[in-house]
Amino acid sequence: MKAKWIPTLLMALSLILLLGACGNNNGGNSNNASQTSEATSTPDTPEAAKYPRTIKDANGEVTIKAEPKKVAVVHWGYADSLLLFNLDSVGLALPFTEKQSVIHSDEYKPYVDKIKDIQIVGENTQVNLEKLLAYAPDLIIAGNAVNKDIAADLAKIAPTVMIDEQQTDVWSDWPSLVTKFGEILGQEDVAEQYVSQYQAELAAAKEKLATLGGNVAFVQVRENEVWLQGTNYTKQYYEGMGLKAPTSDNMADGEKISLEGLSALDPDYLFLGYFNYSDKTLPAATDQWKDSEVYKKLKAVANNHVYSINGELALGYGPIGNSYGVKAVLEALQK
Numbered sequence: 001m002k003a004k005w006i007p008t009l010l011m012a013l014s015l016i017l018l019l020g021a022c023g024n025n026n027g028g029n030s031n032n033a034s035q036t037s038e039a040t041s042t043p044d045t046p047e048a049a050k051y052p053r054t055i056k057d058a059n060g061e062v063t064i065k066a067e068p069k070k071v072a073v074v075h076w077g078y079a080d081s082l083l084l085f086n087l088d089s090v091g092l093a094l095p096f097t098e099k100q101s102v103i104h105s106d107e108y109k110p111y112v113d114k115i116k117d118i119q120i121v122g123e124n125t126q127v128n129l130e131k132l133l134a135y136a137p138d139l140i141i142a143g144n145a146v147n148k149d150i151a152a153d154l155a156k157i158a159p160t161v162m163i164d165e166q167q168t169d170v171w172s173d174w175p176s177l178v179t180k181f182g183e184i185l186g187q188e189d190v191a192e193q194y195v196s197q198y199q200a201e202l203a204a205a206k207e208k209l210a211t212l213g214g215n216v217a218f219v220q221v222r223e224n225e226v227w228l229q230g231t232n233y234t235k236q237y238y239e240g241m242g243l244k245a246p247t248s249d250n251m252a253d254g255e256k257i258s259l260e261g262l263s264a265l266d267p268d269y270l271f272l273g274y275f276n277y278s279d280k281t282l283p284a285a286t287d288q289w290k291d292s293e294v295y296k297k298l299k300a301v302a303n304n305h306v307y308s309i310n311g312e313l314a315l316g317y318g319p320i321g322n323s324y325g326v327k328a329v330l331e332a333l334q335k
Contacts, residue, residue, distance in 0.1 A: 050186035058144035058164035067186065068139035070117075072132060074154065075143035075163070076125045077170040079103070080318025081178050082141070083111040084194050085187050090115055091135045093122030102312045105278055107324045133157055141184065143170075171317050172235065175199075178319055198323055202240040205330040212333055214268025215244040217300075219257065220315050221274045226285050228265070229273070229315055230254030236322050237329060263294050269333065270300035273311025307332040 052065045072091030073082045079092040094101045098120050102108055112118065121132040127150060132140075140160040147154065147162070154160045161184055163177070170177045175195045182191025218229040218237065230253040231238045231245050238245050245251050246267045257265075276282035289295040300306050309315075309332075314325030 053186060055161055055184050058162045062159060062161050064139060064159065064161075064184070066138075068137070070135065070137045071139050071141065071185070072119075072121055072135060072137035072158070073141045074122060074127045074132065074150070075141070075146045075170070076122065077146070077317060078141060078143070078177070080316070080320050081170070081174060081181050083108070083115070084178060084319060085181060085185050085190050087115060087185070089117040089119075091119045091121040091132060091137055093125075093127050094120060095125055096312075097123045100279070100282075102278070102310065102316075102321070105310070105313065107310075107313055107320060111320060129153055129157075139184075141181070172233065174317060174319050174322065194319060198319065198326075201323070202236065202326055205326055206240065206242040208330065209241055209243065209333055212243070215246045216269040216271070216333075217246050217262075217265060217267035218271045218273060218315060219262070220311050221272050221276075221284050221286050223275070223283050224285050226257055226262075228254045228257040228261075233317075234315070236326060241326065241329065243329075259289055259292060259294055263298060266299050268299055268303070269305045269307075270298065271307050271309055271314070271329065271332070273309050273315040275311045277308070277310040277312070 051067050052063055054061050054063045070089040070091070071082065071087055072093075073079055074091075074093045076093045076095045079094060082090055082092070092103070094103065103112060103118075119131070119135045121135055122128050125146075127147070129150065132154075137158045140154050140158045142151070142154055142160055142162050143165045144151075144162045145165040151160070151162060163180060168176050168180050175198070178191045178195055179188075182188040216237070218234055220227040220229055228248070228250070230251060232252050233254065237243050246265045248265055255261075262270075272286060274284055276284050295301060298306075307329075309328045310324065313321035314328055316322070316325075
């Protein structure tokens with residue numbers, strides 16, 4: 001009897017010990033897997049912590065689930081702001097054709113060169129929905145006024161943040177737009193750094209030009225028209241740099257102006273913002289002015305205080321253009 005049941009008992013005990021060991025091992029692996037999973041899902045890196053994020057826009061809220069790899073702006077005034085950020089691929093709608101665009105200018109080059117892929121999804125303020133669809137963005141940024149007619153189409157292509165243009169106005173307050181872009185893209189630090197640097201440069205320029213006498217006029221020179229730039233749209237120069245504007249009933253909003261009208265204004269300093277600055281094969285409305293006696297009698301002309309600048313940049317509305325303008329104006333007036 002002893003010989004029969006002892007081996008059976010020993011085998012049973014061995015099996016119990018073996019199962020117990022396996023159970024302990026499985027439990028150990030299970031705990032390790034759980035710990036590994038928790039470590040992976042914990043937002044312990046900046047990238048992981050940024051998404052998902054919920055953004056308030058003109059229509060309520062938009063949740064961006066993951067970091068967008070391909071971002072398109074379809075408001076033609078937003079391209080300047082998007083290029084400031086660290087992105088590998090962008091889609092841009094432009095205010096002019098790509099050939100006419102300042103995107104190929106020296107001022108844009110540092111921003112353009114750092115982006116691996118740039119696709120044009122609109123020109124002359126018109127969005128090309130076929131090109132936008134082919135680009136296949138992860139995220140679209142639009143304006144609720146400029147892009148209101150295609151809002152439904154945009155939503156079918158990709159998640160869309162529709163910026164409230166009354167609250168965040170690119171035409172008169174690009175720093176607010178850049179700050180909003182930083183929030184959308186999870187790059188608040190990039191936005192803050194650029195805005196702070198710009199404001200510091202603006203303050204330094206104002207200090208350097210504090211003793212400048214006389215008034216300063218900015219005119220936008222197109223192919224067939226010349227426009228006096230109003231103080232409402234050139235705050236960076238008049239408020240930011242402390243320059244004095246000429247006296248005119250239309251100085252706030254500006255106006256289309258002739259040579260005779262400019263003569264009546266007769267500024268002490270004159271900046272001609274050419275839209276053919278980068279491509280002189282294009283005509284300019286002021287081409288015939290230099291031969292005119294009216295032009296020669298302007299105070300700014302007589303005193304050699306006329307300066308040519310890139311009008312698309314300096315008299316535009318975005319951060320890259322305004323930064324160029326502040327530097328160009330300061331350099332000219334310090335001579």
